Amino acid sequence: MSNHEKTLLTTPFIPFTRPHFNQETIDAVAEVLRSGWVTSGPKLAEFETALSDYFGGRPVRCFANGTATMKIALQVAGIGPGDEVITTPISWVATSNVILSVGATPVFVDIDPVTRNIDLNKVAQAITPQTRALMPVYLSGLPVDMDQLYGLAKTHQLRVIEDAAQAFGSQWHGQKIGGIGDLVSFSFQANKNLSTIEGGCLVFNSVEEAKLAEKFRLQGLTRQGIDAMDVDVLGGKDNLTDVNAVIGLHQLLELPKFQARRGALARQYFDAIRSELKAASLESLSLELPVENFSDTNWHMFQVVLPLEQLQVDRAQVMTDLKDLGIGTGVHYPAITGFTLYKNLGYQLSDTPIAQRIGRSILTLPLFPGMADEDIGRIAAALVGILKKYANK
Template identity: 85%
Template sequence: MSTTENMLPFIPFTRPHFNQETIDAVAEVLRSGWVTSGPKLAEFEATLSEYFGGRPVRCFANGTATMKIALQVADIGPGDEVITTPISWVATSNVILGVGATPVFVDIDPITRNIDLDQVAAAITPKTRAIMPVYLAGLPVDMDRLYALAKQHKLRVIEDAAQAFGSQWQGQKIGSIGDLVSFSFQANKNLSTVEGGCLVLNNIDEAKLAEKFRLQGLTRQGIDGMDVDVLGGKDNLTDVNAVIGLHQLKQLPVFQTRRAALARQYFDVIRSELKSAGLDDLKLELPVENFTDSNWHMFQIVLPLDQLNAERAQVMTELKDMGIGTGVHYPIITGFTLYKKLGYKTESTPIAQRIGRSILTLPLFPGMADEDIGRIASALVGILKKHRKN
């Protein structure tokens, strides 16, 4: 176990939780002899479908595959444009490139840090086929405005809801409404299958097509026949992963309640620490304080770098030295070498450029203790005070 100098335990920015019941269920699957896609996957997909109000759901090996296959189901490919955000995990835009389409990056809203819907309309061209919003840290965009815009311009919507399992829009679960909705079940997500993801689809025909894409384009014909009529890959989820997901889904309400409680403490304690330190005028940006729609997948702040004599890396290093792990979610996609070579420029989206340089993810996971929030907030504010410009 990593420790600080005073022997306090290290707090990672996230940690998955698997109870003994889950571990026992995994062992049972392993003993069954059927460990790849089978009865537990079918049960998981059926349970997810029920969770999303009866919509068809298909699971995949990871959240990247879900987005790729969503694009394929929507028949998006070479010559098409997909509007998305530059503040996301790079998989969001990589899958667009992967099907031969072109990502069109629109700047973000400085408050929600999601794609700015006011700027989306101006980015639409005759080549635009879809909008791919990302629900950063689990906070959805304005779904009413998003779908009104899509309907007006006859566009598909592929929701990158990788971080938004359990989030809502006006009382409706993300995934229970909308077009194609992609979720990730990677290890740090609110519901984890270790690796995996699911895609919520509109009808059984789309679901059958998604099944083909996830397993080499295969269609079985009778007991000994098969055919391949589309180009698929190998993106199926195993029964081992699926049984973990089934047990995580049972625990989700408890996980969600705990995340929301920890987030509330963050707001209260950080503000109190700033006031006590005489830093009321410090422009530290906190998340949107919305406990109705967000699932509190992450608690992210934006550092006031123009008021500090330190860059983000210095703040992260000092927090680590004090036994506190942090993350960066995310650097701006257009700053990566691949995207620079393709002609993208970070200055084309100035708000995303600033936030990508200064956003910081603080620890947030159900297994945290209440006192961890005070320790983190105190350490953070102490570092900000130390590096505050005079």
């Protein structure tokens, strides 16, 4: 066995993310299981109240996942066949799939190469008489310019459905994402900053829309007394259980600690990567780091864009080499317009060239609160060492 192989056997693997649940959370889940009430019940109500408090008293309803939240937001906004919704091509495909699922048409606007979010300066030219809503995505938790976003919405009389799946804990000029705005959708999936394992929530401007969302959440049902009910809209089965809700309650208590740790790790990434590039004499390499924003973003992910045009390698090989060194990575995300479903619908990658480039080059590095400080140095050294190996001479 080589020294390299021996080192890999004794060096812990670093996944690109790992959720954290403390003992109090585990005990609380056990208590719910013993209670006999494990589906939607008192813990869900408590969680929704806690979230409403967090968002400054705005109505909040929870759902089984972050895909359901976006679909129900579209339904609440009355969006359906014949309508267009403007969104970004760099997101998890759920963002555009839910638009299709209500019979509407996604309209993709290219991204800003620096923020990697939808380029709001290009949105106005994509608006048509059929446009009903804007659906921005806050990649890695970094919000778009909210003043510009809502200025566009007001000018063109559009609803805004914020896909803030990755942005729980993010801010815009000191105001919580979700504490302002129109319909704001969050995901609580396992890799999110606040996790209920699976789940999500919607933040509303009115109690009336929140009550309508409750109907869509559970088969369109309205109870009318102890023995009567009615169904007046077509709903689904998208309720969150008390087991998930109690996890969320405890995660909410730990959120400030999680946020501080993520920010500290992100700062170390900037320092370590720049230091390694300098030490390797690779300052001229066009490795694109994220926006260095420590006031608005929640540092859900730390992503770099690889300078593939300067390397004699593709992204898959870089990921494989990192894995061989005990480092997990992810791809968030390939451009949606490159998927077969969307190509068959007539979309073309070339319509959004910046998203096309970013989508084939972006790489997600490990970032989660349980990481050790020394993990950052190890990852930075490994990444830069691989880039040096493949850099064009």
